Amino acid sequence: MKKEWYQKRKKRMVLWAAIFVAGIFWLGFSGKTCRAAALSAPEGLLASGVNDSVVLSWEPVKGADGYEVYEKADVQDSWTMVKATAKKKAILSDRKSGTRYIYRVRAYKVKKTKIKYGVYSKKSDTTVPVQATTTLRNFLKVSLAPVGSTMYIWGGGWNKADNGAGKDALRIGLNPQWRTFASKQRASYNYRNYRYKRGYGLDCSGFVGWTVYNSLHTSRGKEGEGYVDKAKNLAKNYAENGWGTFRKASAVKDYKAGDIMSGSGHVYIVIGSCADGSVVLVHSSPAGVQLSGTAAPSGKKNSKAVKLADKYMKKYFPSWHRRFPDNVRGASYLYYSQFRWDVSGSAVMEDPDHYRDQSAKEVLKDLFS
Numbered sequence: 001m002k003k004e005w006y007q008k009r010k011k012r013m014v015l016w017a018a019i020f021v022a023g024i025f026w027l028g029f030s031g032k033t034c035r036a037a038a039l040s041a042p043e044g045l046l047a048s049g050v051n052d053s054v055v056l057s058w059e060p061v062k063g064a065d066g067y068e069v070y071e072k073a074d075v076q077d078s079w080t081m082v083k084a085t086a087k088k089k090a091i092l093s094d095r096k097s098g099t100r101y102i103y104r105v106r107a108y109k110v111k112k113t114k115i116k117y118g119v120y121s122k123k124s125d126t127t128v129p130v131q132a133t134t135t136l137r138n139f140l141k142v143s144l145a146p147v148g149s150t151m152y153i154w155g156g157g158w159n160k161a162d163n164g165a166g167k168d169a170l171r172i173g174l175n176p177q178w179r180t181f182a183s184k185q186r187a188s189y190n191y192r193n194y195r196y197k198r199g200y201g202l203d204c205s206g207f208v209g210w211t212v213y214n215s216l217h218t219s220r221g222k223e224g225e226g227y228v229d230k231a232k233n234l235a236k237n238y239a240e241n242g243w244g245t246f247r248k249a250s251a252v253k254d255y256k257a258g259d260i261m262s263g264s265g266h267v268y269i270v271i272g273s274c275a276d277g278s279v280v281l282v283h284s285s286p287a288g289v290q291l292s293g294t295a296a297p298s299g300k301k302n303s304k305a306v307k308l309a310d311k312y313m314k315k316y317f318p319s320w321h322r323r324f325p326d327n328v329r330g331a332s333y334l335y336y337s338q339f340r341w342d343v344s345g346s347a348v349m350e351d352p353d354h355y356r357d358q359s360a361k362e363v364l365k366d367l368f369s
Contacts, residue, residue: 034281039040039064039107039118042088044174047103047126048214049138054101054126055218057173061118063203064107068117074100074125089172091218095128098352130352131345136213136258137353139341140367143211143269143282146202148317151177151185155196157206157228164281166198167227169209172220175199204267206330207229207284208260211269212238216348231335235262235339241346244341252338255279257355257363261336268292268333271367272360278305279334280360287324290317295331308360316368 028079041149044059056069069083083090095101099331102125107118127135159166168175181200185358194200202210213221229237235276238260239246255261261281268283291313293305309327313320343351355363 027294034356039109039116042067042105042107042120042121043179044145044149044176045103045105045124046142046173046214047101047124048134048142049095049101049126049128050216050218052095052097052128053091053093053218054095054103054128055172055214056103056124056268058088058121058272059090059179060104060174060320061107063109064118065110065241067105069109070106070120071147072102074102079104087232096131097128100125100127109193127352129350131342133348134350135353136228136341136343136349136351136355137367139211139215139258139349140269140271140282140355140363141258143216145174145214146178146207146210146284146289146365147282147291148289148313148320149174149181149182150207150284151189151194151201151208152191152203152284152286153194153197153201154191154203155206156198156200156202157210158198158286159223160198164224165209165213165221165228166206168202169197169206169213169228170221170226172214172217172330173212178202182320185287185323189287189324201288202284204284205229205234205287208234208267208269231267232262232264232337235260236269238339244339247338247340249335252334252336255338256336257358258343258349258351259331260339262339263333263336266333266336268336272355272358272363274304274308276300276304277334278303280305280308280364281329281333285329288320290320290324290327292327292329294333297331297334299331301328301330305360307319308364312364312368327353 024073042058042061048055068081068085070079071082072079102123104123105121109116129135156167205228212227236246254271254282255270257272261268268281271280279294291309293309296303306328312350313358341349343349
């Protein structure tokens with residue numbers, strides 16, 4: 001009797017174990033089915049305050065019929081749905097000057113009488129300027145949008161004639177193809193294999209030109225417009241537009257947030273400087289758009305700027321950092337010509353956040369807060 005009882009108990013345990021495993025398999029399979037059918041979060045949400053408007057752009061979601069845009073001022077607790085659109089861009093006008101707004105977007109799909117919503121995007125914020133076209137903080141926020149998702153492409157951002165801005169440097173928002181291409185690249189990426197593969201990424205001038213365009217405009221530009229030129233010319237070009245001042249390399253004394261530095265073969269945007277004289281910058285340089293740090297003027301490579309750039313790339317762009325961990329740039333980067341924005345409000349830029357008076361560490365903390 002005792003033996004029979006044990007055998008029956010053993011059979012029941014085997015049966016329940018089989019049911020349990022089958023249940024786990026079914027749940028896993030059905031879960032995958034649901035996830036495959038679900039709408040993903042829109043990537044690349046970019047908010048840019050231009051004059052009295054906020055320009056929003058994002059990358060498309062597969063299977064979406066449209067998108068809902070949610071807004072709140074930074075002093076508010078609740079979100080408000082301010083726009084539903086089938087497009088991948090929205091312009092919200094008549095926003096309150098001097099106010100910082102935060103945005104998020106989600107996709108939706110209409111099926112018969114039901115609406116299915118996707119996951120919310122990451123948040124993006126911007127400030128509506130008071131006097132000028134935009135703010136220094138907005139400019140730097142825009143510059144960070146392609147970081148970690150855009151490869152360096154020789155000729156990227158240029159037109160086919162190779163003498164000015166092309167489609168990618170005149171577009172509003174990120175090109176979805178940049179992210180798709182970047183996601184497929186490994187640590188062995190060699191930009192020489194992709195020269196003039198326009199539409200797949202940006203070179204240094206294309207990146208700076210794209211950043212300036214998205215900071216000052218609300219709609220796609222036309223052929224002949226834009227702000228792309230040889231790297232050595234950009235600092236002087238922008239000063240000649242009446243936007244600020246130009247200094248030759250020999251006259252540069254310091255480096256402040258938003259400065260655009262032009263060399264004979266490269267151009268970059270300054271995030272801020274450190275106590276040891278090193279500079280944190282954002283640029284498109286092989287392998288792509290990233291934060292980097294210069295060596296100290298003494299030549300010390302393990303500078304404060306290098307440590308800061310590495311910290312932020314590792315934390316916020318881990319996939320990129322694993323593949324492309326080199327954030328060190330030589331002290332030669334400190335000997336470029338310089339363009340500095342006029343932030344008085346009488347030109348196109350203002351600085352209500354006082355980034356000019358802050359160190360690289362302080363600026364980065366606020367930009368990523």
